Amino acid sequence: xxxxxxxxxxxxxxxxxxxxxxxxxxxxxxxxxxxxxxxxxxxxxxxxxxxxxxxxxxxxxxxxxxxxxxxxxxxxxxxxxxxxxxxxxxxxxxxxxxxxxxxxxxxxxxxxxxxxxxxxxxxxxxxxxxxxxxxxxxxxxxxxxxxxxxxxxxxxxxxxxxxxxxxxxxxxxxxxxxxxxxxxxxxxxxxxxxxxxxxxxxxxxxxxxxxxxxxxxxxxxxxxxxxxxxxxxxxxxxxxxxxxxxxxxxxxxxxxxxxxxxx
Numbered sequence: 001x002x003x004x005x006x007x008x009x010x011x012x013x014x015x016x017x018x019x020x021x022x023x024x025x026x027x028x029x030x031x032x033x034x035x036x037x038x039x040x041x042x043x044x045x046x047x048x049x050x051x052x053x054x055x056x057x058x059x060x061x062x063x064x065x066x067x068x069x070x071x072x073x074x075x076x077x078x079x080x081x082x083x084x085x086x087x088x089x090x091x092x093x094x095x096x097x098x099x100x101x102x103x104x105x106x107x108x109x110x111x112x113x114x115x116x117x118x119x120x121x122x123x124x125x126x127x128x129x130x131x132x133x134x135x136x137x138x139x140x141x142x143x144x145x146x147x148x149x150x151x152x153x154x155x156x157x158x159x160x161x162x163x164x165x166x167x168x169x170x171x172x173x174x175x176x177x178x179x180x181x182x183x184x185x186x187x188x189x190x191x192x193x194x195x196x197x198x199x200x201x202x203x204x205x206x207x208x209x210x211x212x213x214x215x216x217x218x219x220x221x222x223x224x225x226x227x228x229x230x231x232x233x234x235x236x237x238x239x240x241x242x243x244x245x246x247x248x249x250x251x252x253x254x255x256x257x258x259x260x261x262x263x
Contacts, residue, residue: 003062004189009090010060012185015214016077017043017058024078046076065091082218086182099192104130105245118236118254121243124187125196126151126180135254138228138236150196152180157203166227173206178215224254 018037022028025038025046038046044054049069056063057073065073070091074084102123109130112119118138120131128149131141141149144158155161155173162169187193200207221239228234236254243249 005090005185006062007060008185008188009087010058012087012090012214012216013043013058013073013077016079016083020077025076043073043076047072049073064093067091080216082182083216085218086185086216089182090185096187096190099125099187099190101125101127101192102129102246102248104249108243108245108249108251112251115253120252122151122250122252124183124248125192126183128154129249138226138231138234138254152176152196152200153203156200156207160229164226164228166225168225170206172224174210174213174215175217177207177210178213178217179219181211181214182216182218219250 017040018035020038021036022038022042025042027038027042040055040058041051044051047054047069049072053063054073057065067088070088071084073079074087077083079087104121108121112121112130112132115132116134118132118135120135120139120141121129123129128141128151131139136142139154144154148154148158155165155176165172184193184197197211200211219240221237223235223237226234226236235256237257238252238254241251241253243251
């Protein structure tokens with residue numbers, strides 16, 4: 001049985017190929033193209049590999065591209081650092097056990113509860129596993145059923161969240177999907193992840209558009225402007241941290257800050 005990760009590797013390569021123009025990589029546009037992007041043979045030529053070999057990779061067949069081939073494809077497709085890292089991760093063969101939802105150690109729960117700033121801990125599937133009162137006041141985790149406590153489901157499928165994030169909702173949601181895609185591709189085919197994707201498809205009319213783009217973004221600190229029904233307009237910055245107790249756990253901390261005065 002083929003590994004679903006091979007298919008995601010092929011899908012990712014195709015999505016990057018279709019977004020590149022010949023001009024972007026120094027090629028003449030030539031005769032009229034029936035589809036957007038580069039042709040497979042053009043990518044193979046730019047990467048210095050055989051066309052048949054590249055086609056096999058993009059078709060998701062059980063091939064094992066070398067590190068040098070992966071790096072050559074990354075250069076040919078003008079991948080970002082995050083995209084290059086993702087391509088390398090997808091190409092690595094590794095045994096994987098079925099996903100099991102994580103447990104948060106008691107000391108980490110105590111840490112989250114002790115913080116004055118909004119904070120929560122999530123797992124590999126972005127399930128929210130622990131949170132403090134300040135985070136609950138903003139995001140309402142305690143009002144959700146246990147199986148709905150997931151940051152993607154919250155963002156894309158929970159009523160009221162669009163109003164909470166206002167005009168920036170679509171950009172934030174798109175970015176979150178691109179960040180999650182870097183994790184999902186490594187768990188492709190796992191029932192727990194497939195179930196989450198099915199629920200996102202049912203609950204969000206925009207999700208398929210975001211998902212089909214197959215964009216990859218790295219996790220990074222950022223800023224959000226909220227239109228909270230009780231607190232009014234709140235500007236928050238946030239950062240995430242990996243837990244030493246279990247690297248699958250991620251601690252997110254939000255904090256308010258004073259905007260610089262207008263000049």
